[in-house]
Amino acid sequence: IQTILLKNRPKGTPSPSDFEFIKEEDSLTVEDGQLLLETLYVSVDPYLRGRMSDAKSYVEPFELNKPIHSGVIAKVLESKNDNFKEGDYVSGMLDWKTKQVSSGKGLQKVDPSKADLSAYLGILGMTGLTAYCGLIEIGKPKEGETLVVSGAAGAVGSVVGQIGKILGLKVIGIAGSDEKVELLKSKFGFDAGINYNTTENITKAIAEVAPNGVDIYFDNVGGPISDAVLFNINKFARTVNCGAIAVYNNTEIPKSISVRPFLIKNSASMQGFIVSNFEDKFPQAIKTLSGWLADDKLTYSETIVEGFENIPQAFIDLFDGKNKGKMVVKI
Numbered sequence: 001i002q003t004i005l006l007k008n009r010p011k012g013t014p015s016p017s018d019f020e021f022i023k024e025e026d027s028l029t030v031e032d033g034q035l036l037l038e039t040l041y042v043s044v045d046p047y048l049r050g051r052m053s054d055a056k057s058y059v060e061p062f063e064l065n066k067p068i069h070s071g072v073i074a075k076v077l078e079s080k081n082d083n084f085k086e087g088d089y090v091s092g093m094l095d096w097k098t099k100q101v102s103s104g105k106g107l108q109k110v111d112p113s114k115a116d117l118s119a120y121l122g123i124l125g126m127t128g129l130t131a132y133c134g135l136i137e138i139g140k141p142k143e144g145e146t147l148v149v150s151g152a153a154g155a156v157g158s159v160v161g162q163i164g165k166i167l168g169l170k171v172i173g174i175a176g177s178d179e180k181v182e183l184l185k186s187k188f189g190f191d192a193g194i195n196y197n198t199t200e201n202i203t204k205a206i207a208e209v210a211p212n213g214v215d216i217y218f219d220n221v222g223g224p225i226s227d228a229v230l231f232n233i234n235k236f237a238r239t240v241n242c243g244a245i246a247v248y249n250n251t252e253i254p255k256s257i258s259v260r261p262f263l264i265k266n267s268a269s270m271q272g273f274i275v276s277n278f279e280d281k282f283p284q285a286i287k288t289l290s291g292w293l294a295d296d297k298l299t300y301s302e303t304i305v306e307g308f309e310n311i312p313q314a315f316i317d318l319f320d321g322k323n324k325g326k327m328v329v330k331i
């Protein structure tokens with residue numbers, strides 16, 4: 001059995017030396033009420049960076065020298081728990097281990113005949129729910145409005161933009177390469193895309209593609225890109241503060257323009273968003289997302305990295321934009 005522990009709290013960008021691999025003999029035993037799981041897919045997500053730090057946040061930090069955990073899809077190898085049987089597939093927050101024993105608490109069965117197993121970590125999992133709940137509950141979209149999405153070619157962003165199109169919005173995405181911008185338009189149906197790495201004046205570029213201004217800004221990145229978007233907001237605009245990956249590795253408090261005058265003069269709002277606060281909306285959200293997938297109104301991309309030993313690097317690569325859509329590791 002292999003396990004990945006958090007060895008050091010990363011300083012700045014995480015590095016492979018922040019993680020430790022251990023190998024143990026398989027001596028797992030299953031007690032009454034428990035089940036034995038084999039890990040099939042591991043989700044790596046930007047928010048894990050926050051849990052690797054010991055700063056106060058909305059979830060407890062990971063403990064040093066203990067296994068890291070994240071969203072995992074696993075197969076039940078043995079069950080002494082009435083809710084699960086051998087051969088079931090489950091999704092849940094589990095340790096970065098090749099095999100583990102679970103009490104079954106927090107696990108949900110997933111059906112490989114309805115969707116690819118990895119999709120339950122993305123479009124039908126946490127990132128799909130984030131896109132749906134964030135846009136609907138905080139963005140409050142209305143047909144005909146203009147939506148700007150940053151981190152647009154990623155797991156959350158690519159779904160936000162597509163939902164925007166389904167709801168009749170004009171959708172503009174910001175991403176880090178020409179290839180990603182092309183994908184936004186060709187695969188995900190965005191109206192326009194901006195490559196933030198090659199665009200000198202993002203404020204001006206947005207004004208050009210959104211001549212009527214920005215009504216909703218779904219912010220996945222924070223930092224200077226977001227400042228540039230906010231110069232274009234309209235009266236009563238809503239900003240969904242979903243993520244700030246551009247500053248997650250900062251070692252000093254980030255400096256940013258003061259957006260207050262723009263919010264005041266536009267009566268605009270900016271709201272922090274954590275998907276787990278919207279659990280009551282999850283069943284409806286999953287039903288809607290599944291329906292759109294079945295009707296081919298929604299699609300998704302995944303970057304699947306193979307091998308348990310590559311989990312830390314896949315996580316680190318999120319900060320280099322190596323993924324298109326959801327980054328998942330197949331074990």
Ligand code: NDP
Pocket residue numbers: 045046047126127130151152153154155156157174175176177180220221225241242243244245246247273274275276318319320321322323324325326327
């Ligand atoms: P993504 O699939 O979007 O992967 C991260 C992407 O961020 C990369 O592909 C890269 O794309 C972009 N990126 C990396 N560094 C920078 C940078 N310095 N500036 C701008 N863009 C950068 O991840 P997710 O879809 O899983 O998450 C997106 C955001 O949503 C994250 O900030 C995450 O923390 C947040 N989130 C929040 C949740 C909540 O409940 N609030 C829940 C889930 C996610 P590119 O090539 O375009 O740079």
